[in-house]
Structure formats: structure tokens, C-alpha cells
Amino acid sequence: EVQLLESGGDLVQPGGSLRLSCAASGFTFNNYPMSWVRQAPGKGLEWVSAISESGSNTFYADSVRGRFTVTRDNSKNTLYLQMNSLRAEDTALYYCAKWVGSGIPNPFDYWGQGTLVTVSS
Amino acid sequence: DIQMTQSPSSVSASVGDRVTITCRASQGISSWLIWYQQKPGKAPKLLIYTASSLQSGVPSRFSGSGSGTDFTLTISSLQPEDFATYYCQQANSLPLTFGGGTKVEIK
Numbered sequence: 001e002v003q004l005l006e007s008g009g010d011l012v013q014p015g016g017s018l019r020l021s022c023a024a025s026g027f028t029f030n031n032y033p034m035s036w037v038r039q040a041p042g043k044g045l046e047w048v049s050a051i052s053e054s055g056s057n058t059f060y061a062d063s064v065r066g067r068f069t070v071t072r073d074n075s076k077n078t079l080y081l082q083m084n085s086l087r088a089e090d091t092a093l094y095y096c097a098k099w100v101g102s103g104i105p106n107p108f109d110y111w112g113q114g115t116l117v118t119v120s121s
Numbered sequence: 122d123i124q125m126t127q128s129p130s131s132v133s134a135s136v137g138d139r140v141t142i143t144c145r146a147s148q149g150i151s152s153w154l155i156w157y158q159q160k161p162g163k164a165p166k167l168l169i170y171t172a173s174s175l176q177s178g179v180p181s182r183f184s185g186s187g188s189g190t191d192f193t194l195t196i197s198s199l200q201p202e203d204f205a206t207y208y209c210q211q212a213n214s215l216p217l218t219f220g221g222g223t224k225v226e227i228k
Contacts, residue, residue: 035217045157045165045208047217061216062122095164105153105212109176111164 002026002110004096009115016086020115022079022096030054030074033103036081038092039114048094049081050103064090086119093117123147123211127220133228140196142223144209147190153213154192156185159222160205169194170212199225 008020022034036048049070050059058070069082079096093116097108124147134140144154152172157165167176169185172192182197196203204227209220 044222045159045210045219047215047219050215050217059215100170104215104217105171107155107167107170107176107210107212108165109167111166113164 002098004098004110004112006094006096006112006115009094009117011118011120012086013121014087014119016119017082017084018086018117020081020083020094020096020117022081022112024077024079024096024098027098029072029077032101033099034072034079035097035099035108036070036079037095037097037108037111038090038117039095040089040092043092046092051079052103083117086117088119091117091119122216123150123213123218125209125211125218125220127207127209127223129223130221131224131226133226134199135228136199136201138199138228140199140203140225142194142207142209142225144187144192144194144220145190146192146211146213149189150211150213152188153211154185154187155210155212156183156194157208157210158203158205159208165208168207196225 003025005023035050051070067085071080093114095114098110100106100109126145154172156169159165173185206224
């Protein structure tokens with residue numbers, strides 16, 4: 001059974017940093033690109049970042065480029081999101097998501113339950 | 122970036138009703154359109170990909186159609202478990218973008 005378990009969400013002050021983790025199981029992690037998608041409270045879904053199977057290619061939404069860094073450790077079956085210079089508008093539930101196949105134009109077939117990041121003083 | 126516009130933003134319907142949700146892309150995306158269902162407090166669930174392909178395990182009352190810029194999600198006979206928010210997503214290119222969501226509520 002595929003499982004994605006996010007952790008690391010917390011309350012942080014504006015300008016602060018946080019690292020999210022997503023522990024994957026039930027599939028061959030290093031065969032799939034992965035992504036982060038966030039959802040602000042009461043709002044819609046926003047794609048944040050993606051990483052290729054090997055980790056050699058990374059992609060970001062304009063809203064986070066230069067502040068967030070996505071990485072993965074295939075030996076630990078874990079996806080990460082390093083978040084720096086956090087802003088109030090980064091407050092959201094952060095989901096990790098597994099792509100079908102090799103990425104776009106395929107859909108996300110599995111999502112974690114999310115980890116909540118709150119940026120507030 | 123490709124903008125995705127869903128309508129309506131909410132719809133009130135009764136069990137057994139036929140419900141149609143539309144999604145429009147700001148530029149052509151061929152058939153690279155995905156539909157997700159999200160229930161309160163839960164992660165999104167994949168319903169339909171490539172505009173009209175039903176994900177395994179999804180009931181056949183769900184169907185999708187369209188290509189280019191205009192797409193629809195239809196629930197042929199609404200069931201109690203279908204009350205949720207539905208999102209479209211373009212999968213044509215990065216950045217991936219989602220529609221604003223359509224909340225299907227009980228009438």
C-alpha cells in the first residue's frame with residue numbers, strides 16, 4: 001500500500017525557516033518524480049515544487065522560487081522541502097504527491113495527508 | 122502560466138441530480154486535464170485524467186469530456202458521498218495550475 005507521510009509543519013515567525021519531510025513507502029520511490037502542493041486555509045490547491053526521480057532536476061512556482069528548495073534522499077525514501085524567508089502568505093497545508101509514471105502530463109495518484117505550516121508573529 | 126477557470130464556484134444539488142462542472146484553460150492544453158475530488162479534512166483524490174479517462178475504482182457515474190480549452194466533469198446521478206469540492210488541473214506544462222474549485226453542496 002502506497003503511503004506518504006508528511007511532517008515538519010509548525011508555527012514559525014515571518015522570515016523564519018522550516019524543513020518539511022515526506023516519508024514514502026509501498027512503492028519504488030526512486031522510480032517516480034515527486035511534488036509538493038499546498039492549500040491555504042479555506043482556499044484552493046497551489047502547486048509549489050517538483051523534483052525528478054534522481055533529484056537532478058527541480059522546478060518551482062514563481063511564488064517560492066529562490067526561497068524554497070526541494071530535495072530527496074532515495075536511500076531513505078524521503079522527500080524534503082526546505083523553506084526559507086517564510087511569509088504570511090506561505091501559511092498552508094503542505095501535501096506531498098506522487099506522480100503517475102514519469103511526471104507531466106500524468107496526474108498525481110497518491111497524496112499525503114499534509115502538514116500545516118503557519119507563518120505568524 | 123496557464124490559468125484555469127472553473128464554474129460554478131458552488132452548486133446546490135439533490136441526491137439523484139445530474140451535475141456538470143466546467144473548466145476553461147487560458148490556452149490550449151490538448152487533453153491534459155485532470156479532475157480531483159476533495160472532501161473536508163482529506164487530501165485530494167484522483168477522479169479523471171487525460172480529460173476523460175476514469176481512474177481505477179472511481180464510479181462510472183463520473184465522466185469527463187473536452188479538449189483544447191473547454192472541459193466538463195459530469196456526475197450523472199449525485200450520491201451522498203459525492204458532496205465535496207472538485208478541482209481541475211492542467212497537466213500540459215509547468216507550473217501546474219488548478220482551477221479555483223467547485224463545491225457541491227446538499228440542496
